[in-house]
Each structure stands twice: as C-alpha cells, then as structure tokens.
Amino acid sequence: MAFLNLTRAPLILTALILRGAFAAFDAVAQQKPVSITDGCQQACADLDTIFGPASALHYPSNDPTFTIWDAKQAAVTPACRVEPSNVADVTQILAILTRHWCTFAVKGGGHSRAVDASNSVGGVTVDMGRLDVIEVAADRQSARLGAGLVLREAYQGVEAEGVSFVGGRVASVGLAGYTMGGGFSNLTPKMGLAVDNVLGYELVLPNATVVNVTYESEPDLYFALRGGANNFGIVTHFTVRVVPQGKQLFAEKIFSSNYTDSVLAEAHRLTTSLANDTDMAYWTRYAYNQSSSTYVHSLSMAYLQPELEPAVFAGVNAIPFESSTQKVDWMSNIATDVPFGLRHLFTTLTYTPSAELDARIYSIFREEVAAVAAAEGFAPSVVIQPLHANAIRAARARGGSALGLESPDGGPLTIALLTFGWSSAADDAAMYAFAESFRARSETAAREMGLLNRFLYINYCKEDQDPFGGYGEENKQRLQSIQAKVDPEGIFTSSGLNRGYFKLR
Numbered sequence: 001m002a003f004l005n006l007t008r009a010p011l012i013l014t015a016l017i018l019r020g021a022f023a024a025f026d027a028v029a030q031q032k033p034v035s036i037t038d039g040c041q042q043a044c045a046d047l048d049t050i051f052g053p054a055s056a057l058h059y060p061s062n063d064p065t066f067t068i069w070d071a072k073q074a075a076v077t078p079a080c081r082v083e084p085s086n087v088a089d090v091t092q093i094l095a096i097l098t099r100h101w102c103t104f105a106v107k108g109g110g111h112s113r114a115v116d117a118s119n120s121v122g123g124v125t126v127d128m129g130r131l132d133v134i135e136v137a138a139d140r141q142s143a144r145l146g147a148g149l150v151l152r153e154a155y156q157g158v159e160a161e162g163v164s165f166v167g168g169r170v171a172s173v174g175l176a177g178y179t180m181g182g183g184f185s186n187l188t189p190k191m192g193l194a195v196d197n198v199l200g201y202e203l204v205l206p207n208a209t210v211v212n213v214t215y216e217s218e219p220d221l222y223f224a225l226r227g228g229a230n231n232f233g234i235v236t237h238f239t240v241r242v243v244p245q246g247k248q249l250f251a252e253k254i255f256s257s258n259y260t261d262s263v264l265a266e267a268h269r270l271t272t273s274l275a276n277d278t279d280m281a282y283w284t285r286y287a288y289n290q291s292s293s294t295y296v297h298s299l300s301m302a303y304l305q306p307e308l309e310p311a312v313f314a315g316v317n318a319i320p321f322e323s324s325t326q327k328v329d330w331m332s333n334i335a336t337d338v339p340f341g342l343r344h345l346f347t348t349l350t351y352t353p354s355a356e357l358d359a360r361i362y363s364i365f366r367e368e369v370a371a372v373a374a375a376e377g378f379a380p381s382v383v384i385q386p387l388h389a390n391a392i393r394a395a396r397a398r399g400g401s402a403l404g405l406e407s408p409d410g411g412p413l414t415i416a417l418l419t420f421g422w423s424s425a426a427d428d429a430a431m432y433a434f435a436e437s438f439r440a441r442s443e444t445a446a447r448e449m450g451l452l453n454r455f456l457y458i459n460y461c462k463e464d465q466d467p468f469g470g471y472g473e474e475n476k477q478r479l480q481s482i483q484a485k486v487d488p489e490g491i492f493t494s495s496g497l498n499r500g501y502f503k504l505r
Helices: 038-054 087-099 151-159 175-181 219-225 257-271 311-317 355-372 389-394 425-448 473-486
Strands: 080-082 104-107 124-127 134-136 142-146 198-204 210-213 234-241 248-255 280-289 294-303 323-329 343-351 379-387 413-422
Touching: 038 080, 038 087, 038 124, 087 124, 087 198, 087 234, 134 151, 142 151, 151 175, 175 234, 198 219, 210 219, 219 473, 248 257, 248 311, 257 280, 257 294, 257 311, 257 355, 257 379, 280 311, 280 355, 294 311, 343 425, 355 379, 355 413, 355 425, 413 425
Parallel strands: 080 124, 104 124
Antiparallel strands: 134 142, 142 234, 198 210, 198 234, 248 294, 248 323, 280 294, 280 379, 343 413, 379 413
C-alpha cells in the first residue's frame, strides 16, 4: 500500500484529566461555543458543493433531525454535518478534511459518552447513517453490513434470511463502534466477541485510499482493527460471520435484597461449573432507583433455543423473586431501547470471577451512591457479566485480536460496568468524582483479593482509563507501530484531526 508521506508541524494538545474528590473531565468546558477555524469553514463550503444537492450537508443552525444519545455530545456545535452514502463519498470527505486541516468526528450509532467522539467540537461530523447495506451471502456463512447501521436494523436484515450475527443487546447502539471495541452478545459464549467474528473490513485509510482488510490480505491491519478502535481510518463496511438462528429466550428476574448472596452464588456457578452450555448467556444488574430511594437487583438470562425454562437456569429459577418477565422472540425484538437526553458516564474493571468480590463491589456502589443520590436525574447501576473461557479462546483465532485477553489457568473473566446518567451539567464534577471513587475502590478490593485483571473493555471505559495498556505492552506497542505506519501525518491521533475517543498516540 502507498501512504501519504507529508510533513506538518504537529498540533499541540494538552490533555487534562482531573482526579480526586469532585475532580472531573472538563466536559462542561468542551461544550462552550468554539471558534470554528477558517479551514473548517472552507471544508464545509467544499462539502456543501458536493453533498448539498443531495441534502447530505447540514449546518447546525438548520439541522433539526440530528439526534445523539448522550446530552454532553448533543450540546456541542460542529461546523457542519455530512452524510456519506458510500465508500467513495467517505474518501472525498476525508480528502477535503485533510486538505483544509479540519478536525472531525465520525458518528455510527453515536453512543459514546465522550465529548468529540462522535459529534465534532467545531469541526465536521461525518454521520455514517446512510451506509446501511445488509447483504447476506448466498451460502449464508457471512454478511456484508454497512458501518452506519444500528444493531436493530442489522438484526432485522439478517433475520429475514434465518441467520444472526454476534451483535449487542441495545437496539440503537451503532454496529461500528460496538464491533470495533469488542462486542458482548448473547452469542459470545458460543462464538466469542463481535470483533472475533469479523472476517473483513472495508477501510478508508488516513490518506483517503480504500483497502479491503482480511487476515490473509492485511494481517497487521486486521490485527489492529480487532480492538484498536478509530485509530487507523474510517471503516465503511464489515463482513461478519453469520449462523443459523431462530427465536431465542430472554428472561429477567428481580430479587429482593434478602437474596443478593444467593443470586451472586448462582451467577458464579453459571460462569464456572455450568459454562459448558454455550447456548446460555447472563448478566446481573444492581441499580439505584432515585424515585423510591431503593436498590433493585436483577438477573437477565438469554438462551439461544426457544425454551422458556432451560435446565441451565434451574438454580436461578429456584430463588424466590419479586417479579419476572420472559419471552421467546427474535433478537431484533429482544434488543432493548434506551432513552435519549441524559448525560452519561461508564467506567469498568476486570477480574477473576468471585461472588465475594461481586458483593463487595455492590457494597462500594451503595456507599458511593449515598454521597450523590440527590443529583437531578441520577440513574446508576452496576452490570456484571462473564467473559467465558470459550470466548477468550475465540480471540486467538486468525492471528489473534489486539485485546490481549489472558486469564488464570485459561478460565473465565468477569467484566464489571458502572453505568449511569444524570440531567444537569452543574453536577458533572460530582458525577465524574463518583465514577472515579467507585472504580478506584473496586480496583483496590480486587487487587487485595488477588483477582484484578489488566484487561479493560474499551466500550465501557471512562476517558481517563488506558484500555490499550490493558491489552498488554507488546500489543500496545504493535498497535502504535501499525498506526504510525498507516498514518504518518497523525490525522487519527490526539494532536491530529480525529482526536476523539481513545488514541494510541
């Protein structure tokens, strides 16, 4: 491949992440009106000439249909928003942006919590929503999916052919970001993470040329795209593995606090001694209900067969519960909808499975919630889910992913996610401090028990976490080397043009 070999004085960014009590990432400051550079004004003018006639170029003063999940991102002002329809459009857009040295963000589904990740602060937002192709191969072994799809759209398209793919559980999440960060699924215990079931990528490189990336054709880039996020260009299409799949079970049970230990013990059994049933997936959620000042503990169960009471969940079903829902349906209908309009934050840690540590994390959660429970619109929860040993093994296929997954004795891991929303920017500092304190205390507890794992699931990370460091130093250095090779100008770096989300350099 030929890459641009241009030189440009690097732009200098100072990254400031504040820690400690009431310390926060400067999300509020990033939402203030920004000065749109002459380069971005000219880039928008050039884009308007090409895309305006197709109603695919929008200025913020007249863009009423644009929506994005996180209110922090919704509050920023780009210079303009452009909607490519195909890979040729993306190459034109990227060439114009680099020619005028205009910053940009790429929006798939737009579920990032970080400002500037999928809606540009003063630059151009490249909205991929029109890249929505769904093509199931004649042999029904793979499907070509556009990077602008959200998961419900992708499910609906492939289900029409009687197949499914390794996709997520939230309907409006974008296929692209979900997949490139890893991708938990009801199919993960059987097939691995979403990123381990991508057979090929159509990628627009930083020099605005197109390359089709497979393990056979571009092994370095194929490795890098399996966990390296948005550091190597813009993915326009994925070729993913599909498998026959009909309707499946989804069930959820809500338990009183009296049975928390019983639920966690049974969940631990599902992760360890019952994990050979790969039709089974589960996750627990421990949530604070602000309106009632109470905590709700639930366990969600999925089963790939149309069975209402599969034997593997007999232990869960034997625990007294307060309420229960269950249905057998297509995944496109099981995938949940989430409300728009709140400010959101995630943070995460990984550890060797332990019901005792799960309970300790719940206790830390309650203690930390107490300090900020009155924040307007506050809706926090801790989600705990397993990464089964079979899924960890799947990450080694076709040269291995960048994730660097390792577990003691080849066993499973547990991924804990703190996820929450709130309403007011005035509470940003308190919310970031809440997340930081919860994570620090949870990591300390896991470390003291000898259970903390280095891996950080990038789709759940807070801005000040280092997911690439969690992949292991060898993988991180390899990613940085590949990134420097394909992007010598540093367009997809923290001092370049595409600065949002997690950067390798």
